[in-house]
Every structure is written in C-alpha cells, then in structure tokens.
Amino acid sequence: MIDNPALLIAMILWIFFIPNAVKLFYRFVRNNKQFIEKDLRRIPNDPKIIFQITTKSATKTSVVERGIQSIIDSCKSTKYGKYEILIVTEDPKDIKTLESMPCKVLCVEKSFSPNAIKKARALQFAIESRRKLKKQNSDHWIFHMDDESYVVPQTILSILKFIREKKGIASEGPIFYPLKFEKANRITALAESMRAFGCFECVTHMHNPPPIHMHGSNLLVRSDVEDKIGWEFGPILAEDQRFGYELFKKYGRNSMGWHGGILLEQPPLDIKDHFMQRRRWVIGNLQNIENFSRLFKARLIYKCTSFFLGFVSGVISLALAFYINIPKIMSVFSYASFDWNNNINFDLYLWFDRIVHINSSYNEIFRPLFDIQVFDSTLALILLFSSTVWLLGYQVGLFLNLKYTRIGRSKRISLHIQTFLLAPFLGLMESFPAFYSIIEFYFFKLIRHNKLKSYDFYVVKK
16 A cells, blocks of 8 residues: 555545546547537528627727737638627727727726626626617627637638527637747746647537536627626626526526637736636636536536646645656766866766666656555556546647647647646646635635625736
C-alpha cells in the first residue's frame, strides 16, 4: 500500500478526475462528426436574423468594427440579405463612431433599471426595444456576439440550415480563439486551447439540456423565445448559463440544438485578464447554484469541485515530480567535475552508465500504483488514460485555434511542443482562478451572513 501521505492524497485526487476524463474522451469521439457543420448548401428560404453585438463601448473597443465587417462580408459571400446588425452599447459616443457602418446602434439608457446588471442589463434593454418595434416574434432570430466575435461564411450557412430544419428554438456552435493569437501573452494564448476542446462537451449539453455551460456568444435564439425568458435574473455574472436553464424549464428537452457554425474570438491578452475572466465564470456558477434542480445542482457542484481540486492536485503532483526527479537529473549531470582553472573532466562511460541505471529503474511517482493489491497495474493504466485525455485536450484545442490563423507550419509544431511541455503549468493557471474564487465566494458569504458581495463584471481588453 501507499505509505507516502502526499502521494496518497495525489492518488485520491487523480482517481476523482477519472469519470471526467472518460466523459470528455467519449464526447470528443462521439461528437466529432457534428462538431463543425460540413453539409452546407445555400437554399434561399431566408429567415430574418438580427446579428446583435453587445458591448460596453465600440469607441474604446475597435474590434467591434471588425466583427461588423465580418458579418457584411460573410452574408455577401453566401448571398444572404435579410439580416440586420444591432450594436447594443452603453457608450453614447458609439453613435458617431459607427455612423459610417451599416448597423443600428442602440444605446442603453442610464435610467433603465431592470432586475439585471452589466451585460444582462444591456441584453434586457435590447429585448424591450425589439418589443416596441414588434420584432419579438417567431419570424426573427437573434444571433448573439461579443465585442471580438468574428463570423465566417460557414457560420451563416450553418445557422440558416438550423433554422430551416427546425431542430430547435435555440442553438450554439463551437468557438475558437485564433484572433490576436500572436499578440496575446504566450501562456494565455496556449491556455485557451482547453476552451476550444471543451466545446465538444457543449454539443452533448445542447442536445441533452439543460446545458451546464452555455456560451453568451455564438448563441442563436428565436426572438419571441428570448422575449419570454428575458435576462432579468438578478445581480449574477453568468447570465448565459441561467438563460439556458430557464429556457429548458419553459420549453423542454427538445428546445435546444447544435448549429455547428464556428465563431472566431481571441484569447485574453494578458494574465490578469485571463484570471479575471475565469474568476467571473466561477463566481457566476456559484451564484446560480441555488436556483437549479437537485440533479443539475449536483452536476454543477461536481464541476466546481473538479476545478477547485484540480489546482490542489496540480500543486501536489508538481511538488512530488520535482522532489523525486530533480535529484535524478542532478545525478545525470554530476558526471562533469569542475576545477578553478575551468578544466572539465568528462567521463563519457560513467555518464552513459548513469543514464542506463536511471532509465532501468521504476519512477518512484508511479511505483506505488503497481503495488496496490486490489487494482494492481490496472489502476495505473486508468490513471495514465486520464492524463493522456488531459494532454490530448490541449493538443486538439490548440490545433483548432491555430487552424484559423496564418501561422506557418514550423511555428505551429513549435507551439504544440511548447503546449506539451508547459501543460502542468497551464493546468495550474487554468485551475487557480477557480480555487481562489470558490474560497473568496464562500468567505464573503460566511462573514456577511449570506449577504453576497456585489461582484463586478470585469471587461477584458480587446
């Protein structure tokens, strides 16, 4: 049995993630064919689509104009003309900034006070504005985009197909992060790989609602449905997740689907933005938990616990790896001896002997796995499978993100190698915001006697 306490804790944590690894791999294999819609034909039975970009300020966020132009170019390329572009903003200056663009600018009134905050407040204002124009009907569809969102012709054809085939009243597609990839911090850009891979899970969530995770962008929803659900969920930061759950409650299991149209976005440009973005998602999840059914609540608790324990597991695993392997590495290089005259005595045979000796012995990290009497080596193989899926996620996600960049093949290979080598540190950076945010959330809940702290909606730089 395992007599090392740190290794025992690490073992328990590794076992905890096995169900998630199996689930991820299964959904990756199962959803691969329908992940990106490929069977696309232009059939002219055009619905009315409103492309809605919700922003704090298009004047301060220049990428909004890039998104507008991508809609115009993609619709022209697919010969689709029954669309509108709506910019929902809190900045009155955007009216002048975007006056030359073929779009309507809707500025959220300062006096508007719904039961919602930040982005949800703007989304609710857009609903009420459409209501006045009598566009809250089944003839209109709303395609939600963020500041940096960028559509391509495949996006247009995919959402037209989904509407035409009447597979649901709300749907989503995959989001990849190639834009400004080389301008972003290298670590945050590589860390975004797991988000792209996670979209394989979203396919299952949308076909079997309620979705435990739902994107606020690349969301296609019928206008009358959005009008009835609304965005007035109180002072929460994950309004998209709550919207998906309420839509499921009202319209049932067959209400949602997967349109498979891709949307291109960009990774956080620096580590602070990366942290604050992840923190907002976790806080939003924790705010929503009390409003869900028991089963959905249990799924969400497992998800949040996985994020929390992921950081703990990563710290312990890295500490063990360094503790066990650094002495071995030092032993390999100790074949060279130095004197004060910078003379190096090199014994090639001794060096090879040490390399062979180290490689022929078991690595102490994995030796105890084979000593467990009940599972024997089977458990070690299962844990190896879990680690392989985790590494696969980064590689597949990076491949999808780089696919839509102009980065050359040699540099792509280099980035894949970097991601493989940095995976343990990327995992820590991904899980630390959840670890921190869960402690922060429940700490404030405890000291304020369940009166929640008012969390701000941090807007990352674009």
